[in-house]
Amino acid sequence: xxxxxxxxxxxxxxxxxxxxxxxxxxxxxxxxxxxxxxxxxxxxxxxxxxxxxxxxxxxxxxxxxxxxxxxxxxxxxxxxxxxxxxxxxxxxxxxxxxxxxxxxxxxxxxxxxxxxxxxxxxxxxxxxxxxxxxxxxxxxxxxxxxxxxxxxxxxxxxxxxxxxxxxxxxxxxxxxxxxxxxxxxxxxxxxxxxxxxxxxxxxxxxxxxxxxxxxxxxxxxxxxxxxxxxxxxxxxxxxxxxxxxxxxxxxxxxxxxxxxxxxxxxxxxxxxxxxxxxxxxxxxxxxxxxxx
Amino acid sequence: xxxxxxxxxxxxxxxxxxxxxxxxxxxxxxxxxxxxxxxxxxxxxxxxxxxxxxxxxxxxxxxxxxxxxxxxxxxxxxxxxxxxxxxxxxxxxxxxxxxxxxxxxxxxxxxxxxxxxxxxxxxxxxxxxxxxxxxxxxxxxxxxxxxxxxxxxxxxxxxxxxxxxxxxxxxxxxxxxxxxxxxxxxxxxxxxx
Numbered sequence: 432x433x434x435x436x437x438x439x440x441x442x443x444x445x446x447x448x449x450x451x452x453x454x455x456x457x458x459x460x461x462x463x464x465x466x467x468x469x470x471x472x473x474x475x476x477x478x479x480x481x482x483x484x485x486x487x488x489x490x491x492x493x494x495x496x497x498x499x500x501x502x503x504x505x506x507x508x509x510x511x512x513x514x515x516x517x518x519x520x521x522x523x524x525x526x527x528x529x530x531x532x533x534x535x536x537x538x539x540x541x542x543x544x545x546x547x548x549x550x551x552x553x554x555x556x557x558x559x560x561x562x563x564x565x566x567x568x569x570x571x572x573x574x575x576x577x578x579x580x581x582x583x584x585x586x587x588x589x590x591x592x593x594x595x596x597x598x599x600x601x602x603x604x605x606x607x608x609x610x611x612x613x614x615x616x617x618x619x620x621x622x623x624x625x626x627x628x629x630x631x632x633x634x635x636x637x638x639x640x641x642x643x644x645x646x647x648x649x650x651x652x653x654x655x656x657x658x659x660x661x662x663x664x665x666x667x668x669x670x671x672x673x674x675x676x677x678x679x680x681x682x683x684x685x686x687x688x689x690x691x692x693x694x695x696x697x698x699x700x701x702x703x704x705x706x707x708x709x710x711x712x713x714x715x716x717x718x719x720x721x722x723x
Numbered sequence: 724x725x726x727x728x729x730x731x732x733x734x735x736x737x738x739x740x741x742x743x744x745x746x747x748x749x750x751x752x753x754x755x756x757x758x759x760x761x762x763x764x765x766x767x768x769x770x771x772x773x774x775x776x777x778x779x780x781x782x783x784x785x786x787x788x789x790x791x792x793x794x795x796x797x798x799x800x801x802x803x804x805x806x807x808x809x810x811x812x813x814x815x816x817x818x819x820x821x822x823x824x825x826x827x828x829x830x831x832x833x834x835x836x837x838x839x840x841x842x843x844x845x846x847x848x849x850x851x852x853x854x855x856x857x858x859x860x861x862x863x864x865x866x867x868x869x870x871x872x873x874x875x876x877x878x879x880x881x882x883x884x885x886x887x888x889x890x891x892x893x894x895x896x897x898x899x900x901x902x903x904x905x906x907x908x909x910x911x912x913x914x915x916x
Contacts, residue, residue: 630804630806634804639801641756641797643807643809643811645807
């Protein structure tokens with residue numbers, strides 16, 4: 432795969448002279464000869480993929496001024512790769528294309544798993560961060576009195592919709608991403624991202640429960656989010672209006688569920704009181720009958 | 724063969740709580756909340772049986788203090804965004820059963836239960852205070868203050884229990900050991916689940 436992606440690599444199979452010339456006129460990698468060539472004059476016959484070394488050497492063998500950690504570099508590559516996802520899917524090809532736009536060798540895709548897991552997790556993490564920032568800003572506006580506090584059901588609807596809308600540019604390839612997120616080695620990370628997103632939404636919705644409701648609320652919202660996401664995959668209506676209507680109905684159901692639970696509890700309490708009253712009445716009636 | 728697994732930093736969205744040792748704080752608040760909740764239920768159980776007896780007012784007063792403790796931990800739980808333990812419904816029932824059961828052994832039985840539980844709790848608070856002091860006394864000043872205050876309250880309850888002839892309860896040492904074992908298990912589970 433890597434061979435196909437890096438034409439200059441193939442060019443290196445040719446003669447040294449040809450290589451020197453082609454290197455001067457390198458097309459996509461012309462901008463920086465960092466990872467590919469440590470010296471303009473000497474060439475390696477085999478280009479090893481540069482492993483996860485954080486510092487690069489520029490053309491004079493100088494250390495790059497703005498030292499960047501490996502993690503930051505990986506984030507940059509993955510962010511750049513997102514642009515190519517609609518075309519290549521969540522694959523190493525997209526990562527390689529992203530690396531190339533940053534002026535790196537396509538071989539940089541070798542830093543990541545070949546199934547595109549990190550790209551998807553990076554995207555999800557980015558979306559969650561955007562959502563948190565959005566909710567934080569909305570909260571600030573409400574605190575400053577510049578906006579009305581939304582009722583819970585509307586807040587949840589808007590938050591879920593805002594988060595799902597971030598998938599729209601990648602919607603064609605999202606089913607693929609969902610199935611990759613369900614792979615056993617990805618489940619801890621994807622579950623972690625999902626639960627912290629849901630917790631964030633409830634936090635900004637003003638949830639202050641400290642009893643078992645904490646769990647039921649989050650479980651319910653997770654269910655709403657996941658089912659709405661699946662509906663969105665199948666939706667072909669203009670601007671996904673069917674999906675938003677589905678979301679509205681599910682949130683309304685959830686609100687009703689809360690009310691129903693309360694009603695069941697009050698009914699239960701009333702029944703218990705009725706039975707206690709009946710028991711007291713019967714026990715009072717007994718002695719008087721014995722007297723007669 | 725691609726290089727080994729890449730670990731992506733999970734973006735923490737818990738702004739304002741930066742710089743805190745999240746796992747430690749989470750555990751402390753979760754288990755303390757569970758503890759105060761359980762203590763509440765224990766006293767409720769004792770009151771259900773002994774509410775109209777001579778020790779009723781004493782138990783009621785200790786219960787009121789536990790209610791205040793629980794209220795404080797509810798606030799801390801929301802402020803630090805800690806999740807409650809899943810076992811709360813279980814502690815609800817278990818606490819009440821323990822309180823009522825010990826009260827059925829008589830007033831001294833109830834006091835013995837109080838002594839056992841309060842001793843466990845104050846030891847537990849002490850080790851938390853040690854942990855937080857080792858971490859950073861300045862950063863956790865507010866939390867330390869709360870825990871120290873509550874530890875003093877629980878010690879007071881323990882002493883009240885002793886004053887009311889807890890040690891004269893039937894099978895006192897067996898009862899105390901059994902209850903304290905239960906407390907240790909409850910603490911272990913609530914910290915994690």
